[in-house]
Amino acid sequence: MVTLPVIACHECDLLQRKIALPPRGRARCRRCRAILYRDYPPGSDRALACTIAALMLFLIANAYPIVGLEVQGNRQTASLYDAVRTLWVEGREDVALLVGFTAMLTPAIEISLLIYLLLPLKFNRVTENTVPILRFLQTVRPWSMTEVFVLGVLVAFVKLEHLARVEAGIALWAFGGLIPLLIIASASFDPEELWAKATG
Numbered sequence: 001m002v003t004l005p006v007i008a009c010h011e012c013d014l015l016q017r018k019i020a021l022p023p024r025g026r027a028r029c030r031r032c033r034a035i036l037y038r039d040y041p042p043g044s045d046r047a048l049a050c051t052i053a054a055l056m057l058f059l060i061a062n063a064y065p066i067v068g069l070e071v072q073g074n075r076q077t078a079s080l081y082d083a084v085r086t087l088w089v090e091g092r093e094d095v096a097l098l099v100g101f102t103a104m105l106t107p108a109i110e111i112s113l114l115i116y117l118l119l120p121l122k123f124n125r126v127t128e129n130t131v132p133i134l135r136f137l138q139t140v141r142p143w144s145m146t147e148v149f150v151l152g153v154l155v156a157f158v159k160l161e162h163l164a165r166v167e168a169g170i171a172l173w174a175f176g177g178l179i180p181l182l183i184i185a186s187a188s189f190d191p192e193e194l195w196a197k198a199t200g
């Protein structure tokens with residue numbers, strides 16, 4: 001007797017047996033109608049391309065100034081690292097840790113893990129620790145808040161405009177590009193495909 005694999009609904013936890021889908025078909029939960037899985041061409045190539053592009057933009061975002069300020073002829077620039085260090089030195093350790101964690105550390109972890117998982121998949125291989133890494137990725141992802149950070153910088157721009165001449169640095173544009181790339185990478189990345197390969 002062939003036992004069909006079981007899948008738990010991510011919305012209501014109802015366990016259901018998986019069935020084969022027609023091309024581009026979708027399976028919905030019997031109870032809450034949430035989409036359980038789809039049949040579509042693997043998006044792992046697109047996800048990998050977007051993640052590598054995101055890595056390049058992330059490196060630029062951390063290496064170049066995020067903002068330039070000109071007050072009475074004095075021009076100063078600051079990178080994200082400068083901002084975190086200044087917050088720390090000025091006694092705002094909690095804010096410094098929060099910015100460093102959500103805008104620097106977690107996006108770096110998210111991008112590294114995605115590349116670590118997707119690159120072997122490109123060569124039809126599965127990374128050894130795929131299952132724990134997938135779990136860790138799901139835990140880390142909500143803490144990656146580059147969009148909140150960019151929004152915060154834009155609000156600061158508006159507030160500072162009447163005090164100084166404010167210019168967006170290369171890093172801010174890089175962060176702006178990083179956000180849609182990570183969204184596309186995460187939308188194209190199908191953990192189901194990886195999970196199925198990892199668990200045989």
Ligand SMILES: [Zn+2]
Nearest residue numbers: 009012029032
């Ligand atoms: Zn459900």
